[in-house]
Amino acid sequence: MTSSVPQALDELYHRHLTLTEHTDWAYHRLLPWDRGRDFGQTPWEAGQGTLPPAMALAVETAMLTEVNLPWFTAGLVRLMQDAPDALRQFVHTWTSEEDRHARVLETYLILSRNGDPDARSRLVRTVVREGWDVPGDSPFSVMVYTTLQELATRVFYLNLAQVAREADPVLDRILKTIAKDETLHFAFYRGAVGAYLEEDPERIGAVCDIVPLFTMPGAGMPDFGQRMRSASDHGGYGLPEYLSQVIQPLLRDWGVFEHQVSSGVEAHRRGLADYLSRLERAAQRVAERRRSRGEDR
Ligand SMILES: [Fe+2]
Numbered sequence: 301m302t303s304s305v306p307q308a309l310d311e312l313y314h315r316h317l318t319l320t321e322h323t324d325w326a327y328h329r330l331l332p333w334d335r336g337r338d339f340g341q342t343p344w345e346a347g348q349g350t351l352p353p354a355m356a357l358a359v360e361t362a363m364l365t366e367v368n369l370p371w372f373t374a375g376l377v378r379l380m381q382d383a384p385d386a387l388r389q390f391v392h393t394w395t396s397e398e399d400r401h402a403r404v405l406e407t408y409l410i411l412s413r414n415g416d417p418d419a420r421s422r423l424v425r426t427v428v429r430e431g432w433d434v435p436g437d438s439p440f441s442v443m444v445y446t447t448l449q450e451l452a453t454r455v456f457y458l459n460l461a462q463v464a465r466e467a468d469p470v471l472d473r474i475l476k477t478i479a480k481d482e483t484l485h486f487a488f489y490r491g492a493v494g495a496y497l498e499e500d501p502e503r504i505g506a507v508c509d510i511v512p513l514f515t516m517p518g519a520g521m522p523d524f525g526q527r528m529r530s531a532s533d534h535g536g537y538g539l540p541e542y543l544s545q546v547i548q549p550l551l552r553d554w555g556v557f558e559h560q561v562s563s564g565v566e567a568h569r570r571g572l573a574d575y576l577s578r579l580e581r582a583a584q585r586v587a588e589r590r591r592s593r594g595e596d597r
């Protein structure tokens with residue numbers, strides 16, 4: 301029996317190319333150049349920033365996640381070596397689209413004087429030098445990971461845009477533009493994983509193993525925990541959103557708990573169910589903390 305996967309991947313890739321033709325963007329059109337001032341004449345000082353500090357921190361954290369792209373691409377190229385053509389081509393296209401994200405965010409922060417640009421420049425180098433190992437040991441398992449990653453970033457950008465709208469419409473537009481890219485990346489990877497699962501539902505075992513391992517690239521950056529707490533408290537993205545807007549819809553979409561599987565895979569599924577109940581309890585605690593903070597105000 302010949303596999304239906306390569307054809308499904310071809311279709312997904314061509315759909316991606318058609319859709320991006322209409323949504324393509326160039327960052328010079330999005331940035332507020334008129335706010336730029338010479339740092340030699342007017343050195344940076346705390347207090348010049350135009351955003352609430354927690355929002356500036358969330359934008360910077362997103363940028364630091366995006367700067368891991370060279371390591372991400374290196375890992376994907378290695379794992380996709382023997383993968384069908386469409387996947388290998390997609391990695392190239394995906395890299396060219398992701399390449400704009402860190403740049404537009406960092407330039408925005410520099411022009412709007414949010415955050416110390418020297419400290420940030422050192423931080424970027426530390427994060428990139430640290431490197432990043434893409435989790436997974438096959439094209440399939442790495443795509444389970446990247447699907448989560450693309451959906452998580454999509455939700456992160458959209459939720460942050462909602463909070464940022466009032467503070468700076470320019471930032472709102474930048475975040476929504478990036479979110480559109482992430483949405484299309486997510487659609488490709490979700491469809492690709494779906495095609496592999498359709499071919500062999502036993503692959504659900506690998507899905508169950510990868511999902512609990514998910515952390516954002518850059519999780520090793522200094523102060524990552526504090527940055528994530530701040531995004532959760534002020535940026536509209538934390539565990540409750542991760543659970544209800546990322547994990548749950550994705551598992552439903554792939555039918556992870558619906559497919560008929562062997563007893564061996566069932567054991568992996570029970571492991572995932574345990575992880576989900578722990579995540580639910582942790583998300584509830586975060587939601588309660590937010591409520592009591594809101595009441596304290
Ligand atoms: Fe991105």
Ligand SMILES: [Fe+2]
Binds near residue numbers: 453482485486
């Ligand atoms: Fe993306």
